[in-house]
Amino acid sequence: MANRTFFGGIHPYDGKELSKDKPIKTIMPGSELVYPVSQHIGAPAKPVVQKGDRVLVGTKIAEAGGFVSAPIYSTVSGTVKGIEKRRVVTGNMVDSIIIENDGTYEEIEWVKPAPPEELTTEEKINLIREAGVVGMGGAGFPTAVKLSPKEPDKIDYVIANCSECEPYLTSDYRRMLENPELLIDGLRIVVSLFPHARGILAVEDNKSDAAKILREKLGNDPKIQVKVLQTKYPEGAERMLIYACTGRQINSSMLPADAGCVVNNVDTLCAVSNAVREGKPLMERIVTITGDAIKNPQNYRVRIGMNYRDLIEDAGGFVTEPAKIISGGPMMGFAIFDLDVPTTKTASAITCLTKDAVAEYEPSACISCAKCVDVCPEKLIPKNLADAAENGQEERFVAEYGMECCECGCCSYICPARRQLTQLIKGMRRIQLAKRRK
Amino acid sequence: MNEENTSTKLRRVSSNPHTRSAVTTSNIMFWVTVALLPAAGYGVYHFGINALIILLLSVASTVISEFVYEKAMKKPVTVGDLSAVVTGLLLGMNLPSTVMWYVPVLGGIFAIIVVKMLFGGLGQNFMNPALAARCFLLISFPAAMTDFHTDAVSQATPLTALKNGESVNVLNMVLGNIPGTIGETSMVAIVIGACILILLGIIDLRIPGSMIVSFVAFVVIVRLAGGHSINPAYISAQLAGGGLMLGAFFMATDYVTSPITGKGKYIFGIFIGIMTGIFRMFGNAPEGVSYAIVLGNLLVPLIEKWTLPRAFGIPAPVKKKAEKENGRS
Numbered sequence: 073m074a075n076r077t078f079f080g081g082i083h084p085y086d087g088k089e090l091s092k093d094k095p096i097k098t099i100m101p102g103s104e105l106v107y108p109v110s111q112h113i114g115a116p117a118k119p120v121v122q123k124g125d126r127v128l129v130g131t132k133i134a135e136a137g138g139f140v141s142a143p144i145y146s147t148v149s150g151t152v153k154g155i156e157k158r159r160v161v162t163g164n165m166v167d168s169i170i171i172e173n174d175g176t177y178e179e180i181e182w183v184k185p186a187p188p189e190e191l192t193t194e195e196k197i198n199l200i201r202e203a204g205v206v207g208m209g210g211a212g213f214p215t216a217v218k219l220s221p222k223e224p225d226k227i228d229y230v231i232a233n234c235s236e237c238e239p240y241l242t243s244d245y246r247r248m249l250e251n252p253e254l255l256i257d258g259l260r261i262v263v264s265l266f267p268h269a270r271g272i273l274a275v276e277d278n279k280s281d282a283a284k285i286l287r288e289k290l291g292n293d294p295k296i297q298v299k300v301l302q303t304k305y306p307e308g309a310e311r312m313l314i315y316a317c318t319g320r321q322i323n324s325s326m327l328p329a330d331a332g333c334v335v336n337n338v339d340t341l342c343a344v345s346n347a348v349r350e351g352k353p354l355m356e357r358i359v360t361i362t363g364d365a366i367k368n369p370q371n372y373r374v375r376i377g378m379n380y381r382d383l384i385e386d387a388g389g390f391v392t393e394p395a396k397i398i399s400g401g402p403m404m405g406f407a408i409f410d411l412d413v414p415t416t417k418t419a420s421a422i423t424c425l426t427k428d429a430v431a432e433y434e435p436s437a438c439i440s441c442a443k444c445v446d447v448c449p450e451k452l453i454p455k456n457l458a459d460a461a462e463n464g465q466e467e468r469f470v471a472e473y474g475m476e477c478c479e480c481g482c483c484s485y486i487c488p489a490r491r492q493l494t495q496l497i498k499g500m501r502r503i504q505l506a507k508r509r510k
Numbered sequence: 511m512n513e514e515n516t517s518t519k520l521r522r523v524s525s526n527p528h529t530r531s532a533v534t535t536s537n538i539m540f541w542v543t544v545a546l547l548p549a550a551g552y553g554v555y556h557f558g559i560n561a562l563i564i565l566l567l568s569v570a571s572t573v574i575s576e577f578v579y580e581k582a583m584k585k586p587v588t589v590g591d592l593s594a595v596v597t598g599l600l601l602g603m604n605l606p607s608t609v610m611w612y613v614p615v616l617g618g619i620f621a622i623i624v625v626k627m628l629f630g631g632l633g634q635n636f637m638n639p640a641l642a643a644r645c646f647l648l649i650s651f652p653a654a655m656t657d658f659h660t661d662a663v664s665q666a667t668p669l670t671a672l673k674n675g676e677s678v679n680v681l682n683m684v685l686g687n688i689p690g691t692i693g694e695t696s697m698v699a700i701v702i703g704a705c706i707l708i709l710l711g712i713i714d715l716r717i718p719g720s721m722i723v724s725f726v727a728f729v730v731i732v733r734l735a736g737g738h739s740i741n742p743a744y745i746s747a748q749l750a751g752g753g754l755m756l757g758a759f760f761m762a763t764d765y766v767t768s769p770i771t772g773k774g775k776y777i778f779g780i781f782i783g784i785m786t787g788i789f790r791m792f793g794n795a796p797e798g799v800s801y802a803i804v805l806g807n808l809l810v811p812l813i814e815k816w817t818l819p820r821a822f823g824i825p826a827p828v829k830k831k832a833e834k835e836n837g838r839s
Binding site for chain 1: 520521522523524525526527528529530531533534535537538588591593631632633634765766768769770771772775818819820821822823824
């Protein structure tokens, strides 16, 4: 059953030594917090406050805009300054609720739910839905929807994605070291939602100390095990992780539930525990501020809505002018041109690099070295797909499984001719996805 | 200071990933050149200064041809990627040390202009330029290209001797102390170079391994069918002789002209191994690696089409297997 790993993959410089030994530091926000209504996959949340309203820590400021959606809560006390378009990490302008922080952090009266053991599955899922929990690994899929598959009794495994394969990121690692109970509690709650499920904490072997702590804290839990996987990017990609943990394969048109699996990120499970046990909404997350351009790389406990610039300034600012600032890690993150963007539920890190490896070289002719083929975890031929994308050969692109690409970036990383393989494939995938929606 | 530099400047963006491996085309070509040097160096030691002149002429010819062509066609000059150096060096290593000066020069021009540039330059040629040029020279100068004399004494290569049923000194063949082209004689030097490329991850054993194994299997079968016993010395001599090693590790593995699919690499290697066996055992000439590889090159598009892998998670089209998988989950 166990493979410990998947096909292909790469070993990029991981840069984790910059911040892995820095304990999580709590940082307080500045005067203005920004909450984009789209921080998740699905319908945007609908604002339920108006300009001038007084809000407290934990006040719901936007409600779910549909079944696949999630509510948003204020993380400070203060006054709603307005609802206007603000820039987010992807570069888009998104409707956002702006709150003026009064600095008192007055909280609402929390309603503590009954202990999880006394709650029904439905009640637990409702608590998670109401708390606005979404996949905090980056995708932002509403967790309550993920936890409500059509056939809950067919779920065999709940996998906690503790692999953190993205270079530079250490937020999940610090969570595992500092809040193992919270993580395990979240996993136990999710496992309890499915009658036949067992839990797996999937950790890469470069974090064996975290695996050891998790094992100790687990004790003799017959339903949950720690699984140590080979360190390789993209070990934490959902399809790769499921394969490494269970030997089951899913393709792009299947859900993990089709293979009897549910996969959740570390921070998400911590938020699940907070939601079900304490009745508290998702209001904070761990963010790694790192990169060779940052003076004091650091892991922060950040209130959602905080400005990126405040985080970078707290980390000592820049040692040298960064060539590139990335929201997330260098493989899957978004390059940002402006620091005035808010921390959202899915913001795992800000990586500031002094060297822009992309601008360093111009793409040159493909020499068919087949390195992209050897590293592709989806067993695709990235060279052919990129050629098809470049030449507008849509049928060929689809026939050669272009839609199976998970956009992990391994092919672009490895290409000695510096071709923009992932980028070309991604562009064509967007075109095809848009056509399918029509 | 911090306030200042975190404030207003707009920064460069691009689509992910934002990091790249250190390996580029030109440093791959650089390491291939380095890996060829033991064999080339042995050739110079073994055949003398004439060998060095041939190698230099050959490299100069390929590099200058590429430069002149690109200048004349007003295209960006790409000699910096070092691929022309590799072509030139390989071509020189595939020539006898006794050829006239114009042979490597003509070969270099043919390799670059006809085989590489006319088809679109780096990455677009469908045959290995050095080998295609060698085949061109073999046809144009058949006598000079197969004349392996040293010190004015004409000698038969070990493969010719084997073909005539004579015995050969296997140790000399492995070390390279035999007649042949400049770069092909020393198996030891070639394998040292190949190890460098394998350790650096530039080539792997899929093509050379399947080529050598299938060649040996073919030779063994033919020998057994012909009523001979299996003689390890004969097999070793076949392996060490001629261009098999140089071809397997440095020419069949040429990125541009070998398949990119995993299965395709094995099929390609096996095809070349068997073709080499056929040429050597049944052909008129004692050697046939060059022709085998060039023929293999021509099949690459077809092999790639046949061996297109099924993507991860796409169930096999066979019904039974799909049912089994559904049953399990």
